Amino acid sequence: KEYERIIKELFTITNDEGVVLFNTSADSAPFMPIPTQHDDPTQKQKQNQNQSPIPETNRHYHQYHSLIQPDQYFKVQRSPNGKLNLVFNDTFVSLQRTDTEVQSEQPIPPRHPSDTFVFPDSPIAKYRPPQSPARPLRNDTKEHNPCAKDESQHLRNFCTNVDDYPDLSGLTHKLKNNFAKFFSNDLQPTDVSSRVGGSDERFLCRSIRKLVYPKKGLRADDTWQLIVNNDEYKQAIQIEECEGADQPCDFAANFPQSYNPICKQHYTQQTLASIKSDGELDVVQNSFKIPSCCKCALKTG
Amino acid sequence: IYGGMKTKIDEFPWMALIEYTKSQGKKGHHCGGSLISTRYVITASHCVNGKALPTDWRLSGVRLGEWDTNTNPDCEVDVRGMKDCAPPHLDVPVERTIPHPDYIPASKNQVNDIALLRLAQQVEYTDFVRPICLPLDVNLRSATFDGITMDVAGWGKTEQLSASNLKLKAAVEGSRMDECQNVYSSQDILLEDTQMCAGGKEGVDSCRGDSGGPLIGLDTNKVNTYYFLAGVVSFGPTPCGLAGWPGVYTLVGKYVDWIQNTIES
Numbered sequence: 119k120e121y122e123r124i125i126k127e128l129f130t131i132t133n134d135e136g137v138v139l140f141n142t143s144a145d146s147a148p149f150m151p152i153p154t155q156h157d158d159p160t161q162k163q164k165q166n167q168n169q170s171p172i173p174e175t176n177r178h179y180h181q182y183h184s185l186i187q188p189d190q191y192f193k194v195q196r197s198p199n200g201k202l203n204l205v206f207n208d209t210f211v212s213l214q215r216t217d218t219e220v221q222s223e224q225p226i227p228p229r230h231p232s233d234t235f236v237f238p239d240s241p242i243a244k245y246r247p248p249q250s251p252a253r254p255l256r257n258d259t260k261e262h263n264p265c266a267k268d269e270s271q272h273l274r275n276f277c278t279n280v281d282d283y284p285d286l287s288g289l290t291h292k293l294k295n296n297f298a299k300f301f302s303n304d305l306q307p308t309d310v311s312s313r314v315g316g317s318d319e320r321f322l323c324r325s326i327r328k329l330v331y332p333k334k335g336l337r338a339d340d341t342w343q344l345i346v347n348n349d350e351y352k353q354a355i356q357i358e359e360c361e362g363a364d365q366p367c368d369f370a371a372n373f374p375q376s377y378n379p380i381c382k383q384h385y386t387q388q389t390l391a392s393i394k395s396d397g398e399l400d401v402v403q404n405s406f407k408i409p410s411c412c413k414c415a416l417k418t419g
Numbered sequence: 420i421y422g423g424m425k426t427k428i429d430e431f432p433w434m435a436l437i438e439y440t441k442s443q444g445k446k447g448h449h450c451g452g453s454l455i456s457t458r459y460v461i462t463a464s465h466c467v468n469g470k471a472l473p474t475d476w477r478l479s480g481v482r483l484g485e486w487d488t489n490t491n492p493d494c495e496v497d498v499r500g501m502k503d504c505a506p507p508h509l510d511v512p513v514e515r516t517i518p519h520p521d522y523i524p525a526s527k528n529q530v531n532d533i534a535l536l537r538l539a540q541q542v543e544y545t546d547f548v549r550p551i552c553l554p555l556d557v558n559l560r561s562a563t564f565d566g567i568t569m570d571v572a573g574w575g576k577t578e579q580l581s582a583s584n585l586k587l588k589a590a591v592e593g594s595r596m597d598e599c600q601n602v603y604s605s606q607d608i609l610l611e612d613t614q615m616c617a618g619g620k621e622g623v624d625s626c627r628g629d630s631g632g633p634l635i636g637l638d639t640n641k642v643n644t645y646y647f648l649a650g651v652v653s654f655g656p657t658p659c660g661l662a663g664w665p666g667v668y669t670l671v672g673k674y675v676d677w678i679q680n681t682i683e684s
Contacts, residue, residue: 307656307664310606312465312529314472315449315575315582315628327658 264334264342274359275385275407276332283333284393286348289401293351293391297401300391301351305329322367322414323381327358335390335406343404344393353390359383360412367414377416386410420573421660422623423587428486428495428505431572431646433551434586435460436488437536437631438510439472440479448488448582451573451632452481453648454550457541459682460513462631463651463669464522464534478516481536483509484547488574489584505547512539517681519674530611532653533669534631535681551633552647553675559638559647560672564593564615569649570635571617571666575628576659582628589625591618591634594665602664613673615650619665625652626659634668 265277286293293301331347331354347353360383367379387405394400435452437460450466460481465471467478485508486493494504519531542548554560572588599616600609610616617634618624625632634650650668659666671678 305661305663306605307658307661309657310603310608310654311657312463312469312471312532312654313575313625313627313630313652313659313666314463314466314469315447315630320581 274383275336275409276330276357277334278330278332280333280344283348284344284399286346286351286393286399286401288399290350292401293346297346297351297391297403300346300353300403305354320368321412322369322379323412324361324368325358325412326361327356329354329356331355332390332406335392338387338405338407343406344395345406346391346393346401351391355388355390355408357409358411359409363412373416376418378418379414379416382413382415383409384411384413420571420575420583420587420589420624420629421578421626422620423572423577423583423589426486426572426586426588428493428503429546431551431570431586431588431633431635432484432545432547432549434485434572434632435462436482436485436574437462437466437478438480438482439476441473441477442475446479448482448574449476449628450630451575451628451652452536453633453651454483454542454548455553455648455678456550456682457544458538460536460538461648461651461671461678462534462536463653464518464532465524465529465653466631467516467518467534467536468522468524470524478513478536480510480512481538483511483542484545485574486547486586487584488582506545509542509548511542513537514539519677527607528609528611529653529667530613531669531674532614533651533671533674533677535678537683551635552645553678554636554638554647554649554672555675556638556640559636559649560675562649562672563596563612563670564617564636564649565595567593567636569593569617569637571625571629571632571650571652572635573625573629573632573652575630575632576626578622589623591620591623591625591666593617594619599665599667603667610667613670614653615668615670616665617650617668618655618660619663620660621662622660624655624660625666626655627657630654 264280266279266281331352332345333347334342335345337343345353360381362381363383365381367381370379373379385407388408389403389405391401392404392406394402433454435454436448437450437452438446438448440446450462452460452462452466454460463469484505486495486505492504492507494502496502513536515537517535517537519533522529522531522533544550554562568590569592570588571591572586574583574586577583577587594616596610596612596616599619602619603610629652632652633648634652636647636649638645638647648671650671653667653669655666656664
């Protein structure tokens with residue numbers, strides 16, 4: 119309860135990807151990793167003896183500092199007992215219970231946001247708290263590699279190739295009768311207009327628009343789910359992704375110094391026919407996070 | 420142009436860029452056109468008096484002999500490594516704009532979307548400035564070009580850029596009018612037989628900035644094979660290159676009489 123209170127002081131908890139730091143800023147504050155340092159290797163060996171499995175990441179601790187207020191920093195580290203800890207300036211917060219604590223509790227309590235914090239791009243992201251055996255792996259939050267290995271597109275929210283995509287022939291009747299409206303393949307234009315060139319407008323954030331036929335997607339609650347998309351039943355969605363999410367906007371140098379212009383990915387939600395992943399194969403509808411546009415946000419320090 | 424490829428430096432030498440003068444004397448090119456004589460360029464009427472044109476833009480001239488808008492003069496290195504350069508481009512003032520009298524700028528259907536631009540001076544033909552033939556042949560005047568592959572060319576929007584610096588071309592196939600009408604009916608657009616549709620293949624289309632430019636056909640008569648102006652880029656879907664949504668073009672064959680009667684010698 120105590121760390122919960124401290125975390126709420128430090129973080130804003132939202133449904134967006136990653137974490138939002140430093141409640142003092144108006145919106146989510148950008149932060150930057152400080153190069154990591156290696157722990158003493160002898161200490162690591164010692165840890166390996168009494169803790170297993172030890173993730174690779176425990177050799178490091180990770181430091182981040184706020185881009186707006188460089189004097190604000192925090193450090194994520196693993197203590198010898200396997201806990202993930204957060205040091206915010208001088209405040210010490212434990213983010214995680216030890217494995218033994220988790221295993222001793224029956225039944226498993228509902229997952230709490232504080233034990234699912236994952237820092238994108240951080241090796242810590244590979245480490246997940248132990249699962250209850252009953253919990254289906256597929257529904258896991260922040261599944262490590264949800265797409266097939268040969269997935270060529272770098273889509274953050276969708277896979278267009280998935281290993282072991284199920285055979286949906288058994289669902290034909292239901293797809294045809296109850297879900298027909300999802301599969302109208304008629305793509306409608308957003309607009310029909312003359313093809314005179316636009317005025318010379320430029321957007322401050324570069325983005326890519328594309329049409330994708332996703333086989334797996336990130337749901338509104340940040341879990342991955344299979345989506346109906348095969349040769350017969352196709353669902354197309356139009357997405358727009360930032361080319362450089364969380365990077366400075368174009369012409370960033372031209373803004374007044376007190377503003378920090380950053381390109382932000384925005385999302386909308388769309389209901390798609392999807393596949394129930396646990397138990398019997400079934401088709402259901404779920405809401406998915408659709409990258410909808412990329413905006414330049416100005417933040418004051 | 421979506422799904423386009425670079426033209427050669429001397430390919431389609433009738434292509435024109437339409438120049439607009441904006442507030443504070445700034446200039447920009449936002450439409451295409453085709454040279455049909457030493458004194459006239461054909462473009463779309465909506466490039467002259469369209470409702471989408473900002474009120475502070477004035478059509479002031481045409482650029483001829485252009486290939487790469489980033490360089491002047493333009494040069495292309497051939498397979499032998501030899502540099503082939505064109506003379507500098509020509510910016511010719513427009514003396515008079517002649518939108519088709521029956522074009523209604525605010526109309527949904529954009530019928531009669533064709534205009535003539537009379538140049539302030541005669542231009543001299545070179546390898547890089549040369550007119551395209553009108554579809555004068557009786558068969559071409561009444562042709563609908565179903566299933567005929569033609570090239571559309573311009574400097575308009577591409578998949579990556581809001582305008583291409585290089586003259587691009589893409590091959591599009593004429594579609595059947597009844598099929599095209601079916602598609603556009605969903606947008607309450609009624610097409611007439613003075614219009615035609617081409618494209619509809621995913622990712623291959625004309626786009627913003629290509630308006631007024633040519634849809635180029637190839638014809639062979641007893642004497643030779645020649646390019647002719649089959650259509651003028653008019654309108655189409657956003658996003659460009661949407662599968663099943665061909666672009667709409669003004670069918671030039673239906674306007675040959677108007678053109679001939681309007682052109683002064």
